[in-house]
Amino acid sequence: MEPKKGGVVSKLLENVYVPKMFRVRQIFPRPVIKPEEIPEAVRRELYKEKFADKIKPGMNIAVTAGSRGIANVAIITKAITDFITTKGAKPFVVPAMGSHGGATAEGQIEVLNGYGITEEYLGCPIKSSMEVKMIGYTEEGQEVFIDKNAAEADGIVISCRIKPHNAFRGKYESGIMKMMAVGLGKQVGAEHVHSQGMNNIGKNIPLIGNVIIKNAPILFAIPCIENAFDETCKIVGVNKDEIAEEEPKLLQEAFANMPNIIVGECDVLVVDEIGKNYSGTGVDPNITGTFSTKYASGGVKVQRTAMLSLSEESHGNGLGIGLASAITKRIFDKLDLEKMYPNCITSTVLESARIPCVVSSDKEVIQICIRTCVNIDKDNVRIVRIPNSLHIEHIMLSEAYYEEVKNYPNLVIESEPEYLEFDEEGNIF
Template identity: 45%
Template sequence: MAENLYDIIGNIKIPRMIRVRQKFDAVEITDIEQAVRREMQQKDIDDTIQSGMRIAIAVGSRGICHHKDIVKTVVSVLKEKKAFPFIVPAMGSHGGATAKGQAEILASAQIVENYVGCPIVSSMETVKVGETNEGHSVHIDKRAYEADGIILIGKIKPHTAFRGSYESGMMKMMAIGLGKQYGASICHQAGFKNMAHLVPLFGNVILKQCNILFGLSVIENAYGRSFMVKALTGDKIPDEEPKLLEIARTKMGSILFNNIAVLAIDEIGKNYSGDGQDPNVTGRFITPYAANDVQIQKICVLDLSEETRGIMVGIGCVDVCTSRVLQQARLEESYINAITSTVFTGIHLPMMLKNDYFAIAACIKTCNEVDIDNIRMVRIPNTLEIGEIYISESMLEDAASNPCIEILGSPEEMEFDNSGNLIKKEAFWSH
C-alpha cells in the first residue's frame, strides 16, 4: 500500500519528447522603425501632431514584439515634430494597482526614460470625462487627460473572456487601460457578459470628450512577431478596429494536434496573456462568454514568468502546479486584478506538488481512457510562443503526416535533477 501522495505518483513514466516546429504564416515586419514611421507619416496622422503639444502616450502591459522600439520610434517622431511626449501606463489594475507597480511593468519591458527618450508619468489618479447614455461614469488617467493630446499604442487580438466587435485593442485600452483601477472596475462591474457592449460604449465617450490623436495598433503573427502596425486617427477607430481584429484572429497560433491528454506549460504570466495562459490556446476560459473547441484533459504549470512579478492570474485555469508557483505569488496583488475584473476563477489554487516531475506525473496518472504508458503529451514554453513545441513519442505519427509540422529532432528524455525539477529549461528550448 502506498504510504503517501508521492508514493502514488512516484513511479509514473514520463514520455520521451520530440521537438517539432508548427508552420504558420511567418510574414513579419523586418524593420519596425521604418514601419512605424511610415504609418506616422500618413497625412491624417501627421496633421494631428503640432509643435509645442504635450502628448501622453498610453502604453499597456501586454507583451508586444518590439514593444520598446515601437514606443521609442513614436517618441522620436513626436520630438522631431517639436512636441513634448510623456508615457502613461494604460493597464487598468495591473501592477498591484499602484503607480510604482505599473512603472515597474513598463521597466521590465525596457520602456524606461533612458531608452525611449521621454518621461514615464505613472499615477493611479483619474478624472471623470463623461457618462455613457446608460449612466456609467467614464474615467481616464488624469495626467493623460490634462495633456494636449493622447496617443494609444497597443496590440489587437482576440480577448480571453468575451467575444465582440472590439476585444483587446484600442477601444479596450481607452475604456479599461486608461481608466486605471477605478475606471476599469466600473466597466467590469456589469460582468464579461456585457463587456462586448460596454467597451465601445465607454470608448466612444472617451473619443468624444478627449483628444485622442491616434491609435497605433500592432498585430502579431502566430510566432509572436510583428505582422502589421496600423495607425488610425481617433475618428476612424470605431469603424476600422473591428476589421483589424478579424485580421488578428486569422493570425493566431494554436496547437496543431488533437486528442492531447496532458499539456505541460513551463510558465504563465500577464506578459503572455491577460489570463496568464491564453485560453485561445489551452481551451481553459475563465468565463462562459468565450470558447473554442480545444479540449485537453489535464494541464500543469511549472513556473511563473519573471515579468509577471508574482501576479498568478491564470493559475486557477489549470489542474496542477508546482509549489514554487505559490512561493513566488504575490497573492494580494493578484487578488486586486481578480476583484477589478469581478472574476475569481483565474486565481483559484490548483493542486500544488513539490516539483516538476510530480506535477507532470499527477496529470498523466489522472487522465481517463488513455494508455498512460503511451500518453499523448505536449510541452510548450508559454502560450504566446508556440511555434516550436515538444510532443510525446506517441504523437510522432501524427506529426509525420501533417504538412504543417516539421520534425526537428529525435525522442529525448526529460531530465530531472535530484530535486525532481527539470534541468536546464532554457537549453531545452534553445538547442
C-alpha cells in the same frame, strides 16, 4: 502545509509512467516587421497628413503603454514619442493598464520598466498615477473616467496591440477600444467595464470607448498586430473617427495570424512557463484552451494542464494558475497575492487566481495530471509540452503522436522519442 518530497503524494505518484517525448516544429505563415524596421514603419504611418497635421508645436501629448507582453513594445513606444518630438511637441508616456501593477503608480512604472520602457530610453517623462478624471457619461448613464494626466493633455495617442481576448468575444476585444476603456480608465475605469460581468464586457468596451473618443483629446491610434511567432507583423495608423469602423477589421487580421497547437487535442498539456508577459491570464487560452469564463472558447482540447514555472517579468503575479490542474511548489513560492488579487477583483473573474493542486516537482506535476485523467490509455498518454503560450513553433509531443504526426504537412519531426531527463529533485533539466 507545503508539499513534501517523498511524502504520501510522492508515493502515490512515483509509479505513474511518463512517456517518451519528441520535438516537432510547427509551421505557420510568418509576415514580419523586423525590430530595426519598426521606427521607419511607425514614421511612415505618422507622416501621413491626417496624423502628422494633428501634432502642433508645444502640445503636451500623452502616449499609452500597456502591461501586456507586446513584441518590440519599447521600440514602438520610442518611435512614436520620437516622432512627436520631431514635430515640436512634448510627449509623455502614461501607463494604460487598468488595475495591473498591483493597482499602484509605482507598480505600473515597474511593469513598464520591465519591458524596457524607461524615461532614459524614451528621452521623455513617464507620468504614472492612479488618479482619474471623469469625462462624461455613457448612454446608460454610467460615469466614464480616464487617467488624469492624459485627460488634461493636449492630445492622446493610443499605442496598443490588437489581439483576440482571453475571456470574451465581441467586435472589439484586446485593442484600441479596450486600451481606452480599461487601460486608460485605471482601477476605476477597469472596474466599471467589468462590473456587469464578462458576459457584458463586449458591450461595455465600445459603449465607454466611444465616450472617450468623443470627450477626451484622442488624436489617433497606432496599433500593432503580431504573427504566430510573437513578432510584429503590422503597424497601422487609425484616425480618431475611424476607430469604431476599422478596429473590428484589424481584429479579424489578428485572429488570422494566431498560432495554434496543430494536433488539436491532448490528455495533458504541460506549460513550462506562465506569466503576465505571455497573457493576462498567464497563458493565452486561445492557444491552451484554459478559459476562465464561458464567454470565449477555442484552443487545444485538453483534460489536464500542468504549469511548471512563473516568469520573472510577472513580479509574482501568478494570475492564471487557477486554470491549471496542478502547479509546482516553485510557482507557489513566487506568488505575490497583493499583485494577483487586485486584477481579478477588478475583473470580477476569480477563477484564474484560485490555487490548484501544488506538488513538489516538475515530474510530479506531470504525473498527477496523468494519473487523474479518465478514459485514456495510460500506457500511451497523449502529452503536449509547450515553452509558453506565445512561443509554440518548437514544442514536444509524447510518443503516442509519433506516427500520426507524419501525416501533418505543417508539422516537422525534429527528434526521436526520448524520456525526459529529471534531476534529483524531479525537475526537468
